[in-house]
Amino acid sequence: MSTGTEFLEIQSHPLIRRVAHWLLALSIVIMVGSGWRIYNTSPIFPFSFPEMFTLGGDGAIAIVHHNDGGVANAIAWHFAAMWLLGASVLLYFLHTLFTGHLRRDLLPVGPRLFWRDFSAAATFRLEHRLGEYNAVQKVFYLGVLLAIAIMILSGLAIWKPVQLQFLTWMFGGFQGARLVHFLFMSAIVGFMVVHLALVAIVPKTLVAMVTGRATGAPHRAPAGE
Amino acid sequence: MAKLPGLQRTALVAQIERRVLLRGTMSLGAVSLLGGCDISDSDAVQGVLGAMSRWNDRVQAALFSPTRLAPVFDERLAVKDFRYNAYYPKQKAPVLNAADYRLELSGLIGDKRKWTVDQLHALPQQSQVTRHVCVEGWSMIGKWSGTPLRTFLDRVGTDTTARYVGFTCADGYYEGIDMPTALHPQTIMAFQLSDRVLPSEFGFPFKLRIPTKLGFKNPKWITSITVTNREPPGFWTDRGYNWFSGI
DSSP: OOTTTTTEEEEEEHHHHHHHHHHHHHHHHHHHHHHHHHHHHHHHSOOOOOOGGGGOOHHHHHHHSSSSSSSSHHHHHHHHHHHHHHHHHHHHHHHHHTTTTIIIIISSHHHHHHHHHHHHHHHTOOOTTTTOOOOOHHHHHHHHHHHHHHHHHHHHHHOHHHHTTHHHHHHHHHHHHHHHHHHHHHHHHHHHHHHHHHHHSSSSSHHHHSSSSEEEEEEEOOOOO | OOOOOOOOOOHHHHHHHHHHHHHHHHHHHHHHTTTTSTTTHHHHHHHHHHHHHHHHHHHHHHHHOOOOOOOOGGGGGGGGSSOOSSSOOOOGGGOOOOOTTBEEEEBBSOOOOOOOOOHHHHHHOOOEEEEEEEETTTEEEEEEEEEHHHHHHHHHTTTTTEEEEEEEETTTTTEEEEHHHHTTTTTTTEEEEEEEEEEEGGGTOOOOOOBBBOOOSOOEEEEEEEEEEEEEOTGGGGGGSSSBBBB
């Protein structure tokens, strides 16, 4: 093998980023699961989530013991996991900012690059390279971070419509905040579905996110690299 | 991300990666088990969630401002046909007789004489159009009129340095609030809903209207008030809901 023209692909994730990623994933699973149970007690759309996909204990048992279908349990989960969510978002954000991961790997993204990579992805021609995010990936990761930020703010607006009434007002009132909270939950769940599907297609990204490092087959360096 | 030139990938590395991948997949499976029913019903999990709920009580007490008012709305937005809400049907709601009713006082209160409905109605009153927010997520704007609890507590010589005020109700319900909330200017003993004497199913002769708390912290058909330094239990708090439940 000749050196200089071919490169081994390497994806590496420092420990703190991995810890933050998995804590964030765990807290989002808890927030979504308990949130769906809470939603079911007073749905804002004409559908409910099947109880088996929600978090809050066995509904039938809860009715016997607590006169309640498990929503007390779900609320307890939601307001416990919000601290885990807040802590892991903070950890991830600070680490991403201070290590330069945000500036170097996530931020340089423009509409033209996004469109180029998006059309390539849509026609299954986009190549995935370990250790390098394409423009579609960048927009996805930045987008989900933004969605998480909006979820935290709209969640606070629902939790404290009196003490944080300015925030609630910003979302168009209590009902507006509930609607935004639901819509961005949907966006995050949508992200997770695509994210997991792509991880299944390129499993080495999971290896890197667990062990911190994964290597892929060498690829030819583009001209000028 | 950095690219190192010319490294060759060995079979050993590939083997390790496979093993790690397998482990990673198994931990993903463990996360998905969270959605199962058993985990929430375990004592250890309930212990952690209970401790977090107590922590959230403290956070909420710190967030509560004794002077910040709940948003008030135009009277035209007040719902005339307010939603009946309890854990039993309307027909089972207590119907109290005004002539027989007596409000009992206990605890750190100077004058513990009982109050009749007429005596209560003679107290100074004010109105509010505020949003009732239910823990379930629905909310409704209503108009309530009555006496600030603070006015009443002052009138009967309450030790307002005490920490809590507790309530018991004709239907067996019980609830307790922190003293700062009890003294909040919008916390009222509501004698009227939508400009009419509080109907039986809404808590006649009076309910507590606290626009800074969730709906279940607004007890109806109140028959006794106690002022105490020991945290009074709450009906729904005993069933797993958060105690402070401020909004």
